Amino acid sequence: MLSLAERLAFGWLVIVCLYYAQIGFVQMIRIIRQGAAAQRSDNLIRRFALALAIVGLQLPLFKIRPIVSIFHAFIFFGFSFYILVNVNDMLEAYIHGWTTLGRDSLLLGGFNLLADLFSIFVLVGMLFFLARRFLAKPKVLEFNDNVLLHPDVRQGGIRFDSLVVGVFILLHVGSRWLGTAFALAGEGISDPSLPTASIVAGFLVGASPEALELGRHICWWLAMGLIVVFLPYFPRSKHLHIMVAPVNLALNRRTPKGAMDSVADAANPGAKDITDLPWPQVLDAYACIMCTRCHEVCPAHESGTPLSPSALEINKRYMLRSGGVAADGIIDLPSLLEGAISEDAVWACTACYACVDVCPVGNEPLMDILAIRRRLVFDAAMPDELATVLKSVDEQGNSFGESARRRPNWTKSLDFEIKDAAKEPVEYLWFVGDFASFNESCQEVSRNVARVLQAAGVDFGILGKAEKTAGNDIRRVGEEGLFEALAEDNIKTLEGCDFKKIFTTDPHTFNALKNEYPALGGEYEVVHYSTLLLELLQSGQISITKPVEAKVTYHDPCYLGRYNGIYEAPREVMRLCGVDLVEMPRNREKSFCCGAGGGRIWMPDHEDMTQRPSENRIDEAVALGGVTYFTVACPKDMTMYSDAVKTSGHEADMAVRDIVDFVVQAMELPQGEALAANV
Ligand code: SF4
Ligand code: SF4
Numbered sequence: 277m278l279s280l281a282e283r284l285a286f287g288w289l290v291i292v293c294l295y296y297a298q299i300g301f302v303q304m305i306r307i308i309r310q311g312a313a314a315q316r317s318d319n320l321i322r323r324f325a326l327a328l329a330i331v332g333l334q335l336p337l338f339k340i341r342p343i344v345s346i347f348h349a350f351i352f353f354g355f356s357f358y359i360l361v362n363v364n365d366m367l368e369a370y371i372h373g374w375t376t377l378g379r380d381s382l383l384l385g386g387f388n389l390l391a392d393l394f395s396i397f398v399l400v401g402m403l404f405f406l407a408r409r410f411l412a413k414p415k416v417l418e419f420n421d422n423v424l425l426h427p428d429v430r431q432g433g434i435r436f437d438s439l440v441v442g443v444f445i446l447l448h449v450g451s452r453w454l455g456t457a458f459a460l461a462g463e464g465i466s467d468p469s470l471p472t473a474s475i476v477a478g479f480l481v482g483a484s485p486e487a488l489e490l491g492r493h494i495c496w497w498l499a500m501g502l503i504v505v506f507l508p509y510f511p512r513s514k515h516l517h518i519m520v521a522p523v524n525l526a527l528n529r530r531t532p533k534g535a536m537d538s539v540a541d542a543a544n545p546g547a548k549d550i551t552d553l554p555w556p557q558v559l560d561a562y563a564c565i566m567c568t569r570c571h572e573v574c575p576a577h578e579s580g581t582p583l584s585p586s587a588l589e590i591n592k593r594y595m596l597r598s599g600g601v602a603a604d605g606i607i608d609l610p611s612l613l614e615g616a617i618s619e620d621a622v623w624a625c626t627a628c629y630a631c632v633d634v635c636p637v638g639n640e641p642l643m644d645i646l647a648i649r650r651r652l653v654f655d656a657a658m659p660d661e662l663a664t665v666l667k668s669v670d671e672q673g674n675s676f677g678e679s680a681r682r683r684p685n686w687t688k689s690l691d692f693e694i695k696d697a698a699k700e701p702v703e704y705l706w707f708v709g710d711f712a713s714f715n716e717s718c719q720e721v722s723r724n725v726a727r728v729l730q731a732a733g734v735d736f737g738i739l740g741k742a743e744k745t746a747g748n749d750i751r752r753v754g755e756e757g758l759f760e761a762l763a764e765d766n767i768k769t770l771e772g773c774d775f776k777k778i779f780t781t782d783p784h785t786f787n788a789l790k791n792e793y794p795a796l797g798g799e800y801e802v803v804h805y806s807t808l809l810l811e812l813l814q815s816g817q818i819s820i821t822k823p824v825e826a827k828v829t830y831h832d833p834c835y836l837g838r839y840n841g842i843y844e845a846p847r848e849v850m851r852l853c854g855v856d857l858v859e860m861p862r863n864r865e866k867s868f869c870c871g872a873g874g875g876r877i878w879m880p881d882h883e884d885m886t887q888r889p890s891e892n893r894i895d896e897a898v899a900l901g902g903v904t905y906f907t908v909a910c911p912k913d914m915t916m917y918s919d920a921v922k923t924s925g926h927e928a929d930m931a932v933r934d935i936v937d938f939v940v941q942a943m944e945l946p947q948g949e950a951l952a953a954n955v
Contacts, residue, residue: 300511311555455495546650627874649754695737823854
């Protein structure tokens with residue numbers, strides 16, 4: 277038990293430190309409230325229960341970096357248990373006779389054992405993280421030189437913060453553990469429920485009772501006093517994530533991944549300043565652990581561009597720690613483009629969703645980027661190439677600058693007619709999309725889809741010149757108004773058609789029709805052609821007469837896989853065709869974006885790009901050894917990878933195929949010239 281003077285001193289320390297800590301917390305809440313409106317108050321109990329379960333199981337961490345995640349789990353579970361340990365230590369300090377040492381009770385023995393073991397876990401975990409950051413210095417913790425960083429970050433702010441937090445945890449837990457050893461030695465007992473502390477206590481036997489008591493008191497003050505002294509720094513440190521991460525996870529968007537939040541006001545100009553972001557995205561900055569997992573999976577960062585989603589969140593946080601903020605909120609901060617992310621980094625994003633998917637605290641840097649793009653488009657500050665495409669989409673309804681009348685021209689070389697779904701009823705309305713209609717390397721794939729469906733006896737039709745770009749990527753470059761106009765036109769066209777289901781070969785179109793059109797009044801049953809092909813194969817409408825002998829790999833398109841969770845249908849189609857499917861290391865939700873999404877396909881490569889994401893992916897496929905076909909299920913992927921096999925010098929090793937090409941071959945249907953030459 278502490279002396280009266282110690283108890284009084286500790287009480288005063290608590291009051292003073294809590295006072296200064298609350299200043300930081302109140303300021304944080306005021307800043308978050310300055311963000312733009314967002315509705316997140318539905319099902320609050322369910323939201324928080326789910327978030328606590330996710331945090332409790334440490335699930336999001338294990339998506340990548342399994343070893344690091346194990347050591348983080350050591351600290352997390354140990355530190356969580358230390359809440360009980362700290363309560364016990366306060367009771368010991370203030371209540372005469374309260375002790376857990378040497379008690380013959382299963383409950384107290386179990387408590388001691390867990391406290392003892394978790395102390396070791398936390399110490400080992402923390403030493404691992406300090407060694408990793410300060411000795412091993414893995415490249416994934418670094419930023420590309422061209423990434424905009426807050427001056428404090430550039431001068432080692434994250435390293436300093438990591439050191440402070442690391443030393444605090446080591447001292448707090450280490451002192452408590454050592455204090456237990458002093459207590460055991462002072463009582464002259466060895467407690468089997470405290471195995472490691474008892475070992476240390478053995479080394480202290482022989483010390484004077486006064487020295488042991490002094491050691492015990494010093495350790496108590498280091499363990500408990502340090503927590504209190506740390507409190508005012510807590511809202512400024514990245515350790516804050518232990519409190520904010522569960523809140524952030526609880527208040528996350530609950531809409532489908534592929535549905536961007538509707539912009540309530542059509543004239544909403546997007547985000548210029550941090551307070552233009554919806555408040556949950558301001559909260560993101562406080563939840564960020566600065567772990568850089570998001571830029572480890574970011575194709576734009578990997579390829580050397582100035583984009584790092586980690587830097588975006590970290591810069592936001594450091595901006596909010598800086599001089600433009602007063603106790604009552606933000607007074608004067610640099611704009612997002614001045615302080616958080618550079619303009620060319622904003623345009624480097626492929627909207628692949630990998631950063632959001634991997635973030636262990638539920639941050640959404642992609643949503644910030646899209647909000648900033650909306651503002652740039654509103655201010656007409658966009659790459660020239662993008663402006664040309666937007667003009668073409670606005671005037672012609674497609675991104676190729678082609679006359680709308682030419683949209684169905686790809687069907688002309690078929691030896692049968694495809695129904696016009698705008699004029700006659702069909703079971704399946706095929707929303708073809710721009711690339712599958714106009715791009716030469718995709719047109720043969722479209723014809724193969726038509727051949728297979730015709731042979732399988734499917735009743736299908738296309739909209740022809742009445743179809744317009746669905747608008748998925750138009751929305752993601754920030755042209756909200758044009759997206760809404762396209763969606764309204766397409767919905768009006770579809771209202772005049774008689775069909776049961778829509779299918780499309782384009783995952784981007786699939787995403788817009790399935791996830792974004794319902795908010796605008798267009799609710800349909802939408803399927804990706806991989807799902808349709810699988811159904812036809814399983815029902816026997818497609819008969820395989822000659823299984824394909826080929827070793828292939830498959831690339832998961834972001835808008836089919838990560839956004840919409842369709843991983844197995846394309847794989848199963850290929851397996852049923854007889855192919856030998858070999859997985860690349862980055863598959864399914866870990867798939868690496870081809871670099872085309874988010875409108876990137878319409879923009880030139882960044883001058884700092886060291887390797888295109890599509891070439892990086894082809895290298896990954898070639899490294900598997902013996903794979904002859906790189907298979908895709910997306911017209912944009914067909915375009916990107918057809919180029920990449922050439923530019924990466926692998927044209928002789930590997931050809932790019934669509935999944936339907938194997939179906940055509942396995943059904944022994946007549947094939948187009950290009951395919952026949954390669955299969
Ligand atoms: S969406 Fe993809 S490209 Fe954009 S920041 Fe996130 S990981 Fe990078
Ligand atoms: S946004 Fe998430 S993944 Fe990225 S650095 Fe912060 S906590 Fe890590």
